[in-house]
Amino acid sequence: MRALAIVETKLLLRQPAWLFTVVIPLFVLAVFGLTAGGGTDPGGGDAHGGAPATPAGDSRSLTGLAAMSVAIGIALVAFYQVPTTLASYREQGILRRLATTPVRPAALLAVQLVLQVGLAVVAGALIVASARLGVGVPLPRDPLAFAAAFVLGVAALFGVGLLIAALAPNGRAANGVGVLLYFPCAFLAGLMLPVAGMPPAVAAAGRFTPLGAFREALLAAWAGGRTDPLPLVIMAAWAIALAAAAARYFRWE
Amino acid sequence: MASGTPVEAELVQAELVQARGLTKRYGDRTALDGASFAVREGEIFGILGPNGAGKTTAVECVAGLRRPDSGEVRVLGRDPRRGGRELRERVGVQLQQAKLPDAIKVGEALRLYASFYRRPRDWRELLDDLGLADHVGARFGRLSGGQKQRVNVALALVGDPRLAILDELTTGLDPHARRETWDAVARIRDRGVTVILVSHFMDEVERLCDRLAVFDRGRVVAVDTPAGLIDRVDAAYRLSFRPMDGTFSDGPLRDLAGVARVEREGGRVVVTGRGRFADEVTAALARRRLLVADLRIEPRTLDGAFVALTGNGGTGRDGNGTDRMGGDR
Numbered sequence: 001m002r003a004l005a006i007v008e009t010k011l012l013l014r015q016p017a018w019l020f021t022v023v024i025p026l027f028v029l030a031v032f033g034l035t036a037g038g039g040t041d042p043g044g045g046d047a048h049g050g051a052p053a054t055p056a057g058d059s060r061s062l063t064g065l066a067a068m069s070v071a072i073g074i075a076l077v078a079f080y081q082v083p084t085t086l087a088s089y090r091e092q093g094i095l096r097r098l099a100t101t102p103v104r105p106a107a108l109l110a111v112q113l114v115l116q117v118g119l120a121v122v123a124g125a126l127i128v129a130s131a132r133l134g135v136g137v138p139l140p141r142d143p144l145a146f147a148a149a150f151v152l153g154v155a156a157l158f159g160v161g162l163l164i165a166a167l168a169p170n171g172r173a174a175n176g177v178g179v180l181l182y183f184p185c186a187f188l189a190g191l192m193l194p195v196a197g198m199p200p201a202v203a204a205a206g207r208f209t210p211l212g213a214f215r216e217a218l219l220a221a222w223a224g225g226r227t228d229p230l231p232l233v234i235m236a237a238w239a240i241a242l243a244a245a246a247a248r249y250f251r252w253e
Numbered sequence: 254m255a256s257g258t259p260v261e262a263e264l265v266q267a268e269l270v271q272a273r274g275l276t277k278r279y280g281d282r283t284a285l286d287g288a289s290f291a292v293r294e295g296e297i298f299g300i301l302g303p304n305g306a307g308k309t310t311a312v313e314c315v316a317g318l319r320r321p322d323s324g325e326v327r328v329l330g331r332d333p334r335r336g337g338r339e340l341r342e343r344v345g346v347q348l349q350q351a352k353l354p355d356a357i358k359v360g361e362a363l364r365l366y367a368s369f370y371r372r373p374r375d376w377r378e379l380l381d382d383l384g385l386a387d388h389v390g391a392r393f394g395r396l397s398g399g400q401k402q403r404v405n406v407a408l409a410l411v412g413d414p415r416l417a418i419l420d421e422l423t424t425g426l427d428p429h430a431r432r433e434t435w436d437a438v439a440r441i442r443d444r445g446v447t448v449i450l451v452s453h454f455m456d457e458v459e460r461l462c463d464r465l466a467v468f469d470r471g472r473v474v475a476v477d478t479p480a481g482l483i484d485r486v487d488a489a490y491r492l493s494f495r496p497m498d499g500t501f502s503d504g505p506l507r508d509l510a511g512v513a514r515v516e517r518e519g520g521r522v523v524v525t526g527r528g529r530f531a532d533e534v535t536a537a538l539a540r541r542r543l544l545v546a547d548l549r550i551e552p553r554t555l556d557g558a559f560v561a562l563t564g565n566g567g568t569g570r571d572g573n574g575t576d577r578m579g580g581d582r
Binding site: 003005010011014015089092093094096097099100101102103248 | 297316318333343344345346348350351352353354356357361362364365366368369370371408412516
Protein backbone atom coordinates (compact mmCIF):
# COMPACT_ATOMS: atom_id res chain seq x y z
CA MET A 1 0.00 0.00 0.00
CA ARG A 2 2.84 2.37 0.88
CA ALA A 3 4.77 1.40 -2.23
CA LEU A 4 1.63 2.02 -4.28
CA ALA A 5 1.20 5.47 -2.72
CA ILE A 6 4.82 6.41 -3.44
CA VAL A 7 4.68 5.31 -7.07
CA GLU A 8 1.30 6.96 -7.68
CA THR A 9 2.56 10.23 -6.19
CA LYS A 10 5.59 10.13 -8.48
CA LEU A 11 3.35 9.43 -11.47
CA LEU A 12 1.05 12.34 -10.59
CA LEU A 13 3.94 14.78 -10.25
CA ARG A 14 5.60 13.47 -13.41
CA GLN A 15 2.68 14.50 -15.58
CA PRO A 16 2.28 18.25 -15.97
CA ALA A 17 -1.54 18.21 -15.75
CA TRP A 18 -1.62 18.78 -12.00
CA LEU A 19 0.20 22.10 -12.43
CA PHE A 20 -2.79 23.60 -14.22
CA THR A 21 -5.04 22.98 -11.24
CA VAL A 22 -2.76 25.31 -9.28
CA VAL A 23 -1.62 27.74 -11.96
CA ILE A 24 -5.02 28.59 -13.49
CA PRO A 25 -6.71 29.77 -10.25
CA LEU A 26 -3.55 31.65 -9.21
CA PHE A 27 -3.53 33.32 -12.61
CA VAL A 28 -7.17 34.37 -12.22
CA LEU A 29 -6.42 35.68 -8.74
CA ALA A 30 -3.36 37.62 -9.90
CA VAL A 31 -4.84 39.15 -13.05
CA PHE A 32 -8.12 40.34 -11.54
CA GLY A 33 -6.76 40.97 -8.06
CA LEU A 34 -3.85 43.15 -9.10
CA THR A 35 -5.70 45.11 -11.78
CA ALA A 36 -8.87 45.74 -9.80
CA GLY A 37 -7.69 46.75 -6.37
CA GLY A 38 -4.15 47.90 -7.07
CA GLY A 39 -3.04 45.80 -4.12
CA THR A 40 -5.56 47.12 -1.59
CA ASP A 41 -8.67 45.26 -0.54
CA PRO A 42 -11.76 47.38 -0.42
CA GLY A 43 -13.67 44.65 1.30
CA GLY A 44 -11.11 43.22 3.66
CA GLY A 45 -8.22 44.97 5.34
CA ASP A 46 -8.70 45.46 9.00
CA ALA A 47 -12.44 45.32 8.67
CA HIS A 48 -14.28 47.94 10.69
CA GLY A 49 -11.50 50.49 10.18
CA GLY A 50 -13.31 52.37 7.45
CA ALA A 51 -16.36 52.03 5.27
CA PRO A 52 -15.24 49.66 2.50
CA ALA A 53 -16.46 50.42 -1.01
CA THR A 54 -17.48 46.79 -1.48
CA PRO A 55 -18.41 44.68 1.55
CA ALA A 56 -16.17 41.62 1.95
CA GLY A 57 -19.18 39.33 1.61
CA ASP A 58 -19.98 40.70 -1.84
CA SER A 59 -19.03 38.52 -4.77
CA ARG A 60 -17.32 41.50 -6.44
CA SER A 61 -14.87 42.11 -3.59
CA LEU A 62 -11.32 40.79 -3.60
CA THR A 63 -12.44 38.26 -1.01
CA GLY A 64 -15.10 37.20 -3.49
CA LEU A 65 -12.36 36.83 -6.12
CA ALA A 66 -10.28 34.72 -3.76
CA ALA A 67 -13.25 32.44 -3.05
CA MET A 68 -13.80 32.12 -6.81
CA SER A 69 -10.15 31.14 -7.27
CA VAL A 70 -10.29 28.42 -4.62
CA ALA A 71 -13.49 27.06 -6.18
CA ILE A 72 -11.86 27.03 -9.62
CA GLY A 73 -8.81 25.18 -8.31
CA ILE A 74 -10.79 22.45 -6.56
CA ALA A 75 -13.21 22.14 -9.49
CA LEU A 76 -10.27 21.59 -11.87
CA VAL A 77 -8.94 18.74 -9.71
CA ALA A 78 -12.40 17.18 -9.39
CA PHE A 79 -13.57 17.63 -13.01
CA TYR A 80 -10.31 16.82 -14.83
CA GLN A 81 -7.79 15.02 -12.70
CA VAL A 82 -10.03 12.54 -10.90
CA PRO A 83 -12.13 11.23 -13.81
CA THR A 84 -9.31 11.22 -16.37
CA THR A 85 -6.94 9.29 -14.12
CA LEU A 86 -9.46 6.72 -12.92
CA ALA A 87 -11.08 6.13 -16.31
CA SER A 88 -7.74 5.69 -18.03
CA TYR A 89 -6.58 3.25 -15.35
CA ARG A 90 -9.61 1.17 -16.11
CA GLU A 91 -9.20 1.59 -19.88
CA GLN A 92 -5.56 0.54 -19.77
CA GLY A 93 -6.44 -2.62 -17.86
CA ILE A 94 -4.45 -1.55 -14.82
CA LEU A 95 -7.34 -2.35 -12.46
CA ARG A 96 -7.79 -5.74 -14.12
CA ARG A 97 -4.11 -6.52 -13.85
CA LEU A 98 -4.17 -5.62 -10.16
CA ALA A 99 -7.13 -7.94 -9.68
CA THR A 100 -4.82 -10.86 -10.54
CA THR A 101 -2.25 -9.91 -7.87
CA PRO A 102 -2.51 -10.28 -4.11
CA VAL A 103 -3.34 -6.54 -3.92
CA ARG A 104 -6.95 -5.54 -4.59
CA PRO A 105 -7.71 -2.92 -7.25
CA ALA A 106 -9.75 -1.01 -4.65
CA ALA A 107 -6.43 -0.18 -2.99
CA LEU A 108 -5.37 1.74 -6.09
CA LEU A 109 -8.63 3.71 -6.12
CA ALA A 110 -8.19 4.54 -2.44
CA VAL A 111 -4.61 5.69 -2.99
CA GLN A 112 -5.69 7.83 -5.94
CA LEU A 113 -8.51 9.46 -3.97
CA VAL A 114 -6.24 10.30 -1.06
CA LEU A 115 -3.70 11.68 -3.49
CA GLN A 116 -6.21 13.85 -5.35
CA VAL A 117 -7.68 15.16 -2.10
CA GLY A 118 -4.13 16.00 -1.09
CA LEU A 119 -3.68 17.88 -4.37
CA ALA A 120 -6.93 19.77 -3.68
CA VAL A 121 -5.73 20.75 -0.20
CA VAL A 122 -2.35 21.90 -1.53
CA ALA A 123 -4.02 23.92 -4.30
CA GLY A 124 -6.48 25.48 -1.80
CA ALA A 125 -3.74 26.36 0.69
CA LEU A 126 -1.58 27.90 -2.03
CA ILE A 127 -4.44 30.08 -3.23
CA VAL A 128 -5.36 31.23 0.30
CA ALA A 129 -1.70 32.07 1.00
CA SER A 130 -1.30 33.86 -2.32
CA ALA A 131 -4.49 35.84 -1.73
CA ARG A 132 -3.13 36.95 1.62
CA LEU A 133 0.41 37.75 0.50
CA GLY A 134 -0.12 38.85 -3.07
CA VAL A 135 -3.47 40.58 -3.15
CA GLY A 136 -3.93 41.48 0.51
CA VAL A 137 -7.04 39.42 1.21
CA PRO A 138 -7.02 38.50 4.91
CA LEU A 139 -7.11 34.86 5.96
CA PRO A 140 -10.62 33.43 6.33
CA ARG A 141 -12.34 35.06 9.33
CA ASP A 142 -14.16 31.89 10.28
CA PRO A 143 -11.59 29.07 9.80
CA LEU A 144 -13.94 26.41 11.11
CA ALA A 145 -16.72 27.29 8.69
CA PHE A 146 -14.08 27.58 5.94
CA ALA A 147 -12.81 24.07 6.72
CA ALA A 148 -16.35 22.71 6.75
CA ALA A 149 -17.10 24.37 3.42
CA PHE A 150 -13.84 22.99 1.99
CA VAL A 151 -14.47 19.42 3.14
CA LEU A 152 -18.06 19.33 1.92
CA GLY A 153 -17.12 21.09 -1.31
CA VAL A 154 -14.35 18.58 -2.07
CA ALA A 155 -16.77 15.75 -1.31
CA ALA A 156 -19.49 17.11 -3.59
CA LEU A 157 -17.17 18.01 -6.48
CA PHE A 158 -15.23 14.73 -6.25
CA GLY A 159 -18.64 13.08 -6.45
CA VAL A 160 -19.03 14.69 -9.89
CA GLY A 161 -15.58 13.46 -10.93
CA LEU A 162 -16.20 9.93 -9.67
CA LEU A 163 -19.51 9.72 -11.49
CA ILE A 164 -17.82 10.83 -14.73
CA ALA A 165 -15.14 8.17 -14.15
CA ALA A 166 -17.82 5.55 -13.56
CA LEU A 167 -19.78 6.35 -16.71
CA ALA A 168 -17.07 7.33 -19.21
CA PRO A 169 -15.93 4.47 -21.47
CA ASN A 170 -12.29 5.64 -21.48
CA GLY A 171 -9.84 8.28 -20.30
CA ARG A 172 -10.28 10.54 -23.29
CA ALA A 173 -14.06 10.55 -22.98
CA ALA A 174 -13.77 11.25 -19.25
CA ASN A 175 -11.56 14.22 -20.01
CA GLY A 176 -14.02 15.51 -22.64
CA VAL A 177 -17.02 15.16 -20.35
CA GLY A 178 -15.10 16.94 -17.60
CA VAL A 179 -14.37 19.88 -19.92
CA LEU A 180 -17.96 20.05 -21.21
CA LEU A 181 -19.36 19.96 -17.69
CA TYR A 182 -16.87 22.40 -16.20
CA PHE A 183 -17.86 25.45 -18.21
CA PRO A 184 -21.62 25.52 -17.55
CA CYS A 185 -20.99 24.60 -13.90
CA ALA A 186 -18.41 27.35 -13.54
CA PHE A 187 -20.74 29.87 -15.18
CA LEU A 188 -23.70 28.93 -12.97
CA ALA A 189 -21.48 29.03 -9.91
CA GLY A 190 -20.37 32.59 -10.64
CA LEU A 191 -16.78 31.67 -11.50
CA MET A 192 -16.91 33.28 -14.96
CA LEU A 193 -18.36 36.54 -13.80
CA PRO A 194 -19.40 37.58 -10.27
CA VAL A 195 -22.84 36.47 -9.15
CA ALA A 196 -23.80 40.10 -8.54
CA GLY A 197 -23.48 40.73 -12.28
CA MET A 198 -25.57 37.71 -13.31
CA PRO A 199 -29.29 37.61 -14.14
CA PRO A 200 -31.08 37.00 -10.79
CA ALA A 201 -32.81 33.81 -11.94
CA VAL A 202 -29.53 32.28 -13.14
CA ALA A 203 -27.77 33.32 -9.95
CA ALA A 204 -30.56 31.77 -7.86
CA ALA A 205 -30.37 28.48 -9.76
CA GLY A 206 -26.58 28.50 -9.46
CA ARG A 207 -26.80 28.46 -5.66
CA PHE A 208 -28.12 24.91 -5.83
CA THR A 209 -25.30 23.48 -7.95
CA PRO A 210 -22.42 21.85 -6.06
CA LEU A 211 -19.90 24.38 -7.34
CA GLY A 212 -22.20 27.38 -6.69
CA ALA A 213 -22.87 26.28 -3.12
CA PHE A 214 -19.14 25.72 -2.64
CA ARG A 215 -18.19 29.24 -3.78
CA GLU A 216 -20.95 30.79 -1.66
CA ALA A 217 -19.95 28.88 1.49
CA LEU A 218 -16.26 29.69 0.98
CA LEU A 219 -17.01 33.39 0.56
CA ALA A 220 -19.29 33.51 3.61
CA ALA A 221 -16.66 31.83 5.79
CA TRP A 222 -13.91 34.05 4.39
CA ALA A 223 -15.81 37.25 5.08
CA GLY A 224 -17.01 36.05 8.49
CA GLY A 225 -20.39 36.65 10.05
CA ARG A 226 -23.23 34.24 10.54
CA THR A 227 -22.83 30.89 8.74
CA ASP A 228 -25.70 30.15 6.40
CA PRO A 229 -26.23 26.35 6.62
CA LEU A 230 -28.03 26.11 3.26
CA PRO A 231 -24.94 25.82 0.97
CA LEU A 232 -23.42 23.25 3.34
CA VAL A 233 -26.59 21.18 3.26
CA ILE A 234 -26.74 21.44 -0.53
CA MET A 235 -23.13 20.22 -0.86
CA ALA A 236 -23.68 17.35 1.56
CA ALA A 237 -26.75 16.23 -0.38
CA TRP A 238 -24.85 16.35 -3.68
CA ALA A 239 -21.90 14.46 -2.16
CA ILE A 240 -24.12 11.61 -0.96
CA ALA A 241 -26.20 11.38 -4.13
CA LEU A 242 -23.20 11.55 -6.51
CA ALA A 243 -21.08 9.09 -4.53
CA ALA A 244 -23.98 6.62 -4.42
CA ALA A 245 -24.51 6.94 -8.17
CA ALA A 246 -20.77 6.55 -8.86
CA ALA A 247 -20.60 3.43 -6.69
CA ARG A 248 -23.67 2.03 -8.41
CA TYR A 249 -22.33 2.50 -11.94
CA PHE A 250 -18.61 1.93 -11.43
CA ARG A 251 -17.10 -0.86 -13.53
CA TRP A 252 -13.74 -2.46 -12.86
CA GLU A 253 -13.10 -3.18 -16.52
CA MET B 254 4.30 -41.58 -5.28
CA ALA B 255 5.40 -42.17 -8.87
CA SER B 256 6.86 -45.62 -9.20
CA GLY B 257 7.99 -47.89 -11.99
CA THR B 258 8.87 -46.74 -15.46
CA PRO B 259 9.20 -43.15 -16.60
CA VAL B 260 6.09 -43.64 -18.71
CA GLU B 261 4.03 -44.34 -15.61
CA ALA B 262 5.59 -41.37 -13.87
CA GLU B 263 4.41 -39.20 -16.72
CA LEU B 264 0.88 -40.55 -16.46
CA VAL B 265 0.52 -39.54 -12.83
CA GLN B 266 2.04 -36.10 -13.44
CA ALA B 267 0.14 -33.58 -11.33
CA GLU B 268 -2.53 -31.50 -13.01
CA LEU B 269 -2.27 -27.88 -11.90
CA VAL B 270 -5.41 -26.77 -13.69
CA GLN B 271 -8.58 -28.70 -14.32
CA ALA B 272 -11.47 -27.18 -16.22
CA ARG B 273 -14.58 -29.25 -16.77
CA GLY B 274 -17.59 -28.35 -18.87
CA LEU B 275 -17.13 -24.57 -18.77
CA THR B 276 -19.93 -22.51 -20.27
CA LYS B 277 -20.19 -18.75 -20.42
CA ARG B 278 -22.70 -16.59 -22.26
CA TYR B 279 -22.62 -12.83 -22.81
CA GLY B 280 -26.16 -11.87 -23.69
CA ASP B 281 -27.09 -14.00 -26.71
CA ARG B 282 -23.47 -14.78 -27.58
CA THR B 283 -21.97 -18.02 -26.33
CA ALA B 284 -18.29 -17.62 -25.47
CA LEU B 285 -17.78 -21.05 -23.88
CA ASP B 286 -19.91 -24.07 -24.63
CA GLY B 287 -18.77 -26.92 -22.42
CA ALA B 288 -14.99 -26.54 -22.67
CA SER B 289 -12.82 -29.03 -20.73
CA PHE B 290 -9.04 -29.26 -20.44
CA ALA B 291 -6.31 -29.98 -17.91
CA VAL B 292 -2.85 -28.48 -17.58
CA ARG B 293 0.00 -30.63 -16.24
CA GLU B 294 2.76 -29.40 -14.02
CA GLY B 295 5.86 -28.14 -15.83
CA GLU B 296 4.45 -27.92 -19.34
CA ILE B 297 3.69 -25.09 -21.69
CA PHE B 298 0.04 -25.66 -22.47
CA GLY B 299 -1.22 -23.88 -25.56
CA ILE B 300 -4.74 -22.63 -26.09
CA LEU B 301 -5.17 -22.21 -29.81
CA GLY B 302 -8.18 -21.14 -31.79
CA PRO B 303 -9.62 -18.55 -34.14
CA ASN B 304 -10.77 -15.18 -32.82
CA GLY B 305 -13.97 -15.50 -30.86
CA ALA B 306 -13.38 -19.17 -30.03
CA GLY B 307 -13.51 -18.49 -26.27
CA LYS B 308 -9.78 -18.69 -25.53
CA THR B 309 -9.59 -15.52 -23.46
CA THR B 310 -12.80 -16.23 -21.59
CA ALA B 311 -11.43 -19.67 -20.69
CA VAL B 312 -8.21 -18.31 -19.20
CA GLU B 313 -10.12 -15.51 -17.48
CA CYS B 314 -12.10 -18.24 -15.70
CA VAL B 315 -8.81 -19.92 -14.75
CA ALA B 316 -7.40 -16.59 -13.51
CA GLY B 317 -10.50 -16.01 -11.38
CA LEU B 318 -11.49 -12.87 -13.31
CA ARG B 319 -14.74 -14.42 -14.51
CA ARG B 320 -17.16 -16.91 -13.10
CA PRO B 321 -18.34 -19.52 -15.61
CA ASP B 322 -22.13 -19.88 -15.90
CA SER B 323 -21.66 -23.59 -15.31
CA GLY B 324 -18.82 -26.08 -15.10
CA GLU B 325 -15.95 -26.28 -12.69
CA VAL B 326 -12.43 -24.87 -12.55
CA ARG B 327 -9.72 -26.00 -10.16
CA VAL B 328 -6.39 -24.20 -10.03
CA LEU B 329 -3.80 -25.73 -7.69
CA GLY B 330 -6.71 -27.60 -6.17
CA ARG B 331 -8.75 -24.48 -5.43
CA ASP B 332 -11.69 -22.61 -6.89
CA PRO B 333 -10.04 -19.55 -8.50
CA ARG B 334 -12.95 -17.29 -7.49
CA ARG B 335 -12.55 -18.24 -3.84
CA GLY B 336 -8.84 -19.02 -3.79
CA GLY B 337 -8.18 -15.55 -2.49
CA ARG B 338 -4.77 -14.18 -1.78
CA GLU B 339 -3.11 -17.61 -1.50
CA LEU B 340 -3.94 -18.42 -5.09
CA ARG B 341 -3.08 -14.98 -6.46
CA GLU B 342 0.34 -15.31 -4.80
CA ARG B 343 1.03 -18.36 -6.94
CA VAL B 344 -0.62 -17.59 -10.28
CA GLY B 345 0.90 -14.87 -12.47
CA VAL B 346 -1.26 -13.41 -15.21
CA GLN B 347 -0.36 -11.39 -18.28
CA LEU B 348 -3.60 -10.07 -19.71
CA GLN B 349 -4.33 -9.33 -23.30
CA GLN B 350 -3.61 -5.64 -23.98
CA ALA B 351 -3.00 -4.65 -20.40
CA LYS B 352 -0.92 -1.50 -20.20
CA LEU B 353 0.96 0.49 -17.61
CA PRO B 354 0.93 4.26 -17.21
CA ASP B 355 3.33 5.72 -19.80
CA ALA B 356 5.16 7.70 -17.16
CA ILE B 357 6.13 4.76 -14.95
CA LYS B 358 9.72 3.54 -15.16
CA VAL B 359 10.41 -0.15 -15.76
CA GLY B 360 12.28 -0.56 -12.48
CA GLU B 361 9.53 1.22 -10.53
CA ALA B 362 6.84 -1.00 -11.98
CA LEU B 363 8.78 -4.16 -11.16
CA ARG B 364 9.64 -3.02 -7.63
CA LEU B 365 6.00 -2.02 -7.04
CA TYR B 366 4.55 -5.32 -8.27
CA ALA B 367 7.22 -7.26 -6.38
CA SER B 368 6.06 -5.53 -3.20
CA PHE B 369 2.59 -7.06 -3.63
CA TYR B 370 3.91 -10.61 -3.05
CA ARG B 371 5.22 -12.30 0.08
CA ARG B 372 8.06 -14.10 -1.66
CA PRO B 373 8.80 -12.28 -4.91
CA ARG B 374 11.62 -13.07 -7.30
CA ASP B 375 14.58 -10.74 -7.45
CA TRP B 376 13.16 -8.34 -10.03
CA ARG B 377 16.56 -7.17 -11.24
CA GLU B 378 17.53 -10.74 -12.05
CA LEU B 379 14.17 -11.19 -13.77
CA LEU B 380 14.74 -8.13 -15.97
CA ASP B 381 18.16 -9.53 -16.75
CA ASP B 382 16.62 -12.87 -17.79
CA LEU B 383 14.21 -11.08 -20.09
CA GLY B 384 16.88 -8.90 -21.65
CA LEU B 385 15.54 -5.72 -20.10
CA ALA B 386 18.42 -4.92 -17.77
CA ASP B 387 19.40 -1.87 -19.83
CA HIS B 388 15.91 -0.38 -19.55
CA VAL B 389 15.44 -0.24 -15.79
CA GLY B 390 15.28 3.55 -15.85
CA ALA B 391 13.26 3.85 -19.07
CA ARG B 392 9.65 4.99 -19.02
CA PHE B 393 7.11 2.40 -20.13
CA GLY B 394 5.71 4.74 -22.80
CA ARG B 395 9.10 4.98 -24.52
CA LEU B 396 9.67 1.21 -24.89
CA SER B 397 9.21 -0.70 -28.14
CA GLY B 398 6.31 -3.12 -28.49
CA GLY B 399 8.50 -6.14 -27.80
CA GLN B 400 10.04 -4.51 -24.74
CA LYS B 401 6.61 -3.57 -23.37
CA GLN B 402 5.44 -7.14 -23.84
CA ARG B 403 8.47 -8.47 -21.99
CA VAL B 404 7.74 -6.05 -19.15
CA ASN B 405 4.23 -7.54 -19.06
CA VAL B 406 5.75 -11.01 -18.87
CA ALA B 407 8.07 -9.83 -16.10
CA LEU B 408 5.12 -8.49 -14.08
CA ALA B 409 3.35 -11.85 -14.42
CA LEU B 410 6.48 -13.61 -13.13
CA VAL B 411 7.70 -11.26 -10.42
CA GLY B 412 5.67 -13.05 -7.76
CA ASP B 413 7.58 -16.26 -8.56
CA PRO B 414 4.38 -18.11 -9.55
CA ARG B 415 3.92 -21.85 -10.09
CA LEU B 416 1.53 -21.11 -12.95
CA ALA B 417 1.81 -18.27 -15.46
CA ILE B 418 -1.02 -17.37 -17.82
CA LEU B 419 0.11 -15.47 -20.91
CA ASP B 420 -2.63 -14.20 -23.23
CA GLU B 421 -1.90 -13.20 -26.85
CA LEU B 422 1.70 -12.63 -26.01
CA THR B 423 3.08 -11.73 -29.41
CA THR B 424 0.09 -10.23 -31.18
CA GLY B 425 1.21 -7.03 -32.87
CA LEU B 426 4.93 -7.69 -32.48
CA ASP B 427 7.44 -7.73 -35.31
CA PRO B 428 9.17 -11.07 -36.11
CA HIS B 429 12.31 -10.20 -34.18
CA ALA B 430 10.38 -9.19 -31.07
CA ARG B 431 8.27 -12.36 -31.32
CA ARG B 432 11.37 -14.53 -31.34
CA GLU B 433 12.76 -12.69 -28.31
CA THR B 434 9.49 -13.20 -26.47
CA TRP B 435 9.41 -16.89 -27.38
CA ASP B 436 12.89 -17.37 -25.97
CA ALA B 437 11.73 -15.69 -22.78
CA VAL B 438 8.75 -18.07 -22.47
CA ALA B 439 10.95 -21.12 -23.05
CA ARG B 440 13.25 -19.95 -20.26
CA ILE B 441 10.26 -19.60 -17.92
CA ARG B 442 9.36 -23.24 -18.45
CA ASP B 443 12.98 -24.24 -17.93
CA ARG B 444 12.73 -22.67 -14.46
CA GLY B 445 9.91 -25.05 -13.64
CA VAL B 446 7.00 -22.65 -14.08
CA THR B 447 3.92 -24.13 -15.73
CA VAL B 448 2.68 -21.89 -18.53
CA ILE B 449 -0.70 -21.48 -20.21
CA LEU B 450 -0.12 -19.74 -23.51
CA VAL B 451 -3.09 -18.32 -25.41
CA SER B 452 -2.40 -17.76 -29.08
CA HIS B 453 -3.86 -17.74 -32.52
CA PHE B 454 -0.50 -18.21 -34.22
CA MET B 455 0.30 -21.74 -35.42
CA ASP B 456 4.06 -21.24 -35.57
CA GLU B 457 4.14 -19.92 -32.02
CA VAL B 458 2.19 -22.82 -30.60
CA GLU B 459 4.00 -25.44 -32.66
CA ARG B 460 7.36 -24.13 -31.52
CA LEU B 461 6.66 -23.51 -27.84
CA CYS B 462 3.92 -25.77 -26.57
CA ASP B 463 4.29 -29.24 -25.10
CA ARG B 464 0.58 -29.84 -25.50
CA LEU B 465 -2.28 -27.73 -26.69
CA ALA B 466 -6.04 -27.48 -26.73
CA VAL B 467 -7.69 -26.40 -29.95
CA PHE B 468 -10.73 -24.22 -29.27
CA ASP B 469 -13.54 -23.69 -31.72
CA ARG B 470 -16.84 -21.92 -30.99
CA GLY B 471 -16.50 -22.30 -27.24
CA ARG B 472 -15.56 -25.99 -27.29
CA VAL B 473 -12.29 -27.88 -27.07
CA VAL B 474 -12.12 -29.90 -30.27
CA ALA B 475 -8.76 -31.55 -29.58
CA VAL B 476 -6.04 -31.81 -26.93
CA ASP B 477 -2.68 -33.26 -27.95
CA THR B 478 0.96 -32.52 -28.60
CA PRO B 479 1.57 -30.44 -31.74
CA ALA B 480 3.05 -33.52 -33.47
CA GLY B 481 0.15 -35.65 -32.27
CA LEU B 482 -2.37 -33.22 -33.71
CA ILE B 483 -0.57 -33.17 -37.05
CA ASP B 484 -0.56 -36.98 -37.14
CA ARG B 485 -4.13 -37.24 -35.98
CA VAL B 486 -5.47 -35.12 -38.78
CA ASP B 487 -4.95 -37.00 -41.99
CA ALA B 488 -4.34 -34.01 -44.20
CA ALA B 489 -3.13 -34.43 -47.77
CA TYR B 490 0.45 -33.45 -48.46
CA ARG B 491 2.83 -33.53 -51.42
CA LEU B 492 6.01 -35.28 -52.41
CA SER B 493 7.90 -34.35 -55.56
CA PHE B 494 11.06 -35.35 -57.42
CA ARG B 495 12.80 -35.12 -60.78
CA PRO B 496 13.28 -38.53 -62.49
CA MET B 497 16.79 -39.15 -63.89
CA ASP B 498 15.44 -41.48 -66.54
CA GLY B 499 13.44 -39.74 -69.29
CA THR B 500 11.19 -42.76 -69.79
CA PHE B 501 9.81 -42.64 -66.24
CA SER B 502 6.21 -43.86 -66.07
CA ASP B 503 3.71 -42.52 -63.52
CA GLY B 504 1.41 -45.55 -63.70
CA PRO B 505 2.86 -47.81 -60.97
CA LEU B 506 2.83 -44.94 -58.44
CA ARG B 507 -0.92 -44.39 -58.80
CA ASP B 508 -1.68 -47.82 -57.37
CA LEU B 509 0.30 -47.34 -54.15
CA ALA B 510 -1.55 -47.12 -50.84
CA GLY B 511 -2.50 -43.57 -49.86
CA VAL B 512 -1.65 -41.95 -53.18
CA ALA B 513 -4.40 -39.67 -54.48
CA ARG B 514 -2.86 -38.08 -57.57
CA VAL B 515 0.29 -38.14 -59.67
CA GLU B 516 0.92 -35.09 -61.82
CA ARG B 517 3.73 -33.48 -63.80
CA GLU B 518 4.88 -29.95 -63.09
CA GLY B 519 7.52 -29.09 -65.64
CA GLY B 520 10.16 -31.78 -65.26
CA ARG B 521 8.95 -32.79 -61.79
CA VAL B 522 6.67 -35.58 -60.73
CA VAL B 523 4.31 -34.41 -57.99
CA VAL B 524 2.56 -37.05 -55.87
CA THR B 525 -0.26 -36.02 -53.55
CA GLY B 526 -1.56 -38.34 -50.87
CA ARG B 527 -2.36 -39.06 -47.25
CA GLY B 528 -0.95 -41.08 -44.39
CA ARG B 529 2.32 -42.92 -45.02
CA PHE B 530 2.17 -42.69 -48.82
CA ALA B 531 5.57 -41.00 -48.96
CA ASP B 532 7.23 -44.11 -47.50
CA GLU B 533 5.42 -46.27 -50.05
CA VAL B 534 6.55 -44.09 -52.93
CA THR B 535 10.22 -43.97 -51.90
CA ALA B 536 10.23 -47.73 -51.24
CA ALA B 537 8.69 -48.38 -54.67
CA LEU B 538 11.30 -46.20 -56.36
CA ALA B 539 14.07 -48.09 -54.56
CA ARG B 540 12.61 -51.49 -55.48
CA ARG B 541 12.58 -50.57 -59.13
CA ARG B 542 16.03 -49.02 -58.85
CA LEU B 543 14.75 -45.79 -60.32
CA LEU B 544 17.11 -42.92 -59.72
CA VAL B 545 15.50 -39.59 -58.86
CA ALA B 546 16.96 -36.19 -58.02
CA ASP B 547 15.82 -33.36 -55.76
CA LEU B 548 13.32 -35.39 -53.74
CA ARG B 549 11.18 -33.14 -51.58
CA ILE B 550 8.52 -33.96 -49.02
CA GLU B 551 6.49 -30.98 -47.91
CA PRO B 552 6.47 -30.80 -44.14
CA ARG B 553 3.06 -31.29 -42.61
CA THR B 554 2.30 -28.36 -40.33
CA LEU B 555 -0.18 -27.54 -37.65
CA ASP B 556 -1.98 -25.28 -40.11
CA GLY B 557 -3.45 -28.22 -41.96
CA ALA B 558 -4.51 -29.90 -38.74
CA PHE B 559 -6.01 -26.67 -37.46
CA VAL B 560 -8.03 -26.06 -40.58
CA ALA B 561 -9.29 -29.64 -40.52
CA LEU B 562 -10.29 -29.37 -36.84
CA THR B 563 -11.96 -25.99 -36.93
CA GLY B 564 -12.83 -25.46 -40.57
CA ASN B 565 -11.14 -22.11 -40.16
CA GLY B 566 -8.09 -20.91 -42.04
CA GLY B 567 -8.05 -17.42 -40.56
CA THR B 568 -4.92 -16.94 -38.56
CA GLY B 569 -4.49 -13.30 -39.38
CA ARG B 570 -2.84 -10.69 -37.27
CA ASP B 571 -6.02 -9.23 -35.82
CA GLY B 572 -5.79 -10.16 -32.20
CA ASN B 573 -7.90 -7.56 -30.46
CA GLY B 574 -10.03 -10.05 -28.70
CA THR B 575 -13.45 -10.45 -30.15
CA ASP B 576 -13.81 -13.07 -27.46
CA ARG B 577 -13.67 -10.39 -24.81
CA MET B 578 -16.71 -8.42 -23.84
CA GLY B 579 -17.65 -6.11 -21.05
CA GLY B 580 -19.56 -7.37 -18.09
CA ASP B 581 -19.54 -7.68 -14.35
CA ARG B 582 -16.64 -9.34 -12.72
